[in-house]
Amino acid sequence: MSSAADTLTETPLGGPTLPQERRLVTSIPGPRSQELLARKADAVAAGVGHTAPVQAVAAGGGVIVDADGNSLIDLGSGIAVTTIGNAHPKVVAAVQAQVAQFTHTCFMIAPYDSYVSVAEALNRITPGDHAKKSALFNSGAEAVENAVKIARKYTGKQAVVAFDHGYHGRTNLTMALTAKSMPYKSGFGPFASEIYRAPLSYPYRDGLDGGLAAKKAISMIEKQVGADNLAAIIVEPIQGEGGFIVPADGFLPALVEWCRANDVVFIADEIQTGFARTGEMFASDLFGIVPDLITTAKGIAGGLPLAAVTGRADIMDASHAGGLGGTYGGNPIACAAALAAIDVFENDGMLERAREIEAVLKGRLQQLQATDPRVGDVRGHGAMIAAEFVDPATGEPDAALTAAVAKASIAQGVIVLTCGTYGNVIRFLPPLSITDDLLHEGMDVVAAALAAA
Incomplete structure (x- = not known):
């Protein structure tokens, strides 16, 4: 053998x-x-x-x-x-060079270039040409948690709407956002409060065009939650664990338009769809939408643990100093890997x-x-x-x-x-x-x- x-x-x-x-x-x-x-x-x-x-x-x-x-x-x-x-050879070389320099200082203690460079790259390549800022974390679930924190701080509101079939992680808050019980939620409650669920556009099952599906979702949100109470809507532009459900054309743009009109932060969870996975750098680009906040992870660093929240600068800056961060968030080795991976995404076809x-x-x-x-x-x-x-x-x-x-x-x-x-x-x-x-x-x-x- x-x-x-x-x-x-x-x-x-x-x-x-x-x-x-x-x-x-x-x-x-x-x-x-x-x-x-x-x-x-x-x-x-x-x-x-x-x-x-x-x-x-x-x-x-x-x-x-x-x-x-x-x-x-x-x-x-x-x-x-x-x-x-x-x-990938570029990732391997970047990691080897960084690990020989230093493995950790904690960015909140002694900042370093690669964290800032990853933030600059994400601000540049994510959808929209508005002023953006980023914060780095360890996992997709952690990015989602922080996106919700940021949206609540910015709006002064508490409620969050997620969608049928959605998956956003395994932490307490993200389990509440996640739709599927087994194996992700069963027996692990109670879950975080002020989380609500709306129907997603699922063309194969509901037969609705995007406009009608959005009208149905928005009606439920307005009647059961109320825009005055709603900090954010979070949705995967194409659902991952939920079944790779692609919403009908017009569904996501209608939600974005409603959020803009009602002081609600629109969060695109692109943890699975991001970084060229869908044939665009981000799936939001497929649907012509510009999120207020976008969460990324998975493909961001070529296999090393890294995640991010990127969004409108005024929203990202709503938190007080020290309100965002984490011991390993934006680890220098993962950041080096991310810069190499982003280079590959942008320049290697x-x-x-x-x-x-x-x-x-x-x-x-x-x-x-x-x-x-x-x-x-x-x-x-x-x-x-x-x-x-x-x-x-x-x-x-x-x-x-x-x-x-x-x-x-x-x-x-x-x-x-x-x-x-x-x-x-x-x-x-x-x-x-x-x-x-x-x-x-x-x-x-x-x-x-x-x-x-």
Whole structure:
């Protein structure tokens, strides 16, 4: 049996990279992976789950290699984190240089250039040409928490509206904002107060155009919350965990217009959609909206933990000094990685590559949809594409089929992720460094799993 180290090769990409192939040396999980999973069961809290039963030892391009020498096609990117590819050479070089200088001072104690440079970059590349400021944090949930804090401070109001099917994190406040109970909320209450929920535009399910869907949501907000009480609306321009739901045209612009007229802060949660994932730098650009505040994380730093809130300077400056921050927020190593990743996003053809991936994935999934009525809907933008699986007789969500297809695909060396309020959506989030050959092979495996299910 070959080891993972045997698969490493030197390529022009720089650094140790991997053959871009699906390779099954053992069944999945292999014996070394099984050993790790047994240790995990003994040492790690049971609430920390896993999707692929493998021990990852290397990753790059469009593959993840496990300890048994299996090479799996990666259609998940660590949930949209390794968008530019794992261990991208520019990120590796930036991290190595920074870690040799210093690993931490705490920006609130002794500031450093890279934090300010990341803020400047985010102020420049996020939607809108108005004056902006940024603050850096550790995780997407932390960014959302701080966006809500900032909006409440700025408006002097308390209520926040989130949307059906939305996902915003696992902390107490963000669990309250998140719609889905299992596995994110069940048994973990009580949750933060003054959180309300409005209906999202879900064209496949509600059949409404964007204007009518927005009118329905706004009516509920006005009657059940009241604009005078509402600090902010928070919404993912394209929902992530909720099922990659793409709202109908006109829905988001109508919400933004209403917020502007009613002194309500519009927060775009672009933690999963940001940084070229959708074929635009931010999904807000797809819909022609300019958020007051935008939260980012995941793809921001090439795999290192970093998050941000960026927004209108007057809103961002509402907090008193010391009101924002955190011990690790804007860690210098993560900031160095982010500057390198942003360079790649802007200068290495990532937007074009995301659109190319969209053409491949949508094309293959629409072929399946044309011949298999269990594929109810195909949707998404860029390298953020989903298929919703249903009972063809009733149109009802088919979570069992979805789980079976995902499990069989992983067993054959293709990592896919499920999502959706009803558990009936497979989402495809490949790194932008993946080859078309791997995309097609991965879809071959998914199609075979669907046919056999």
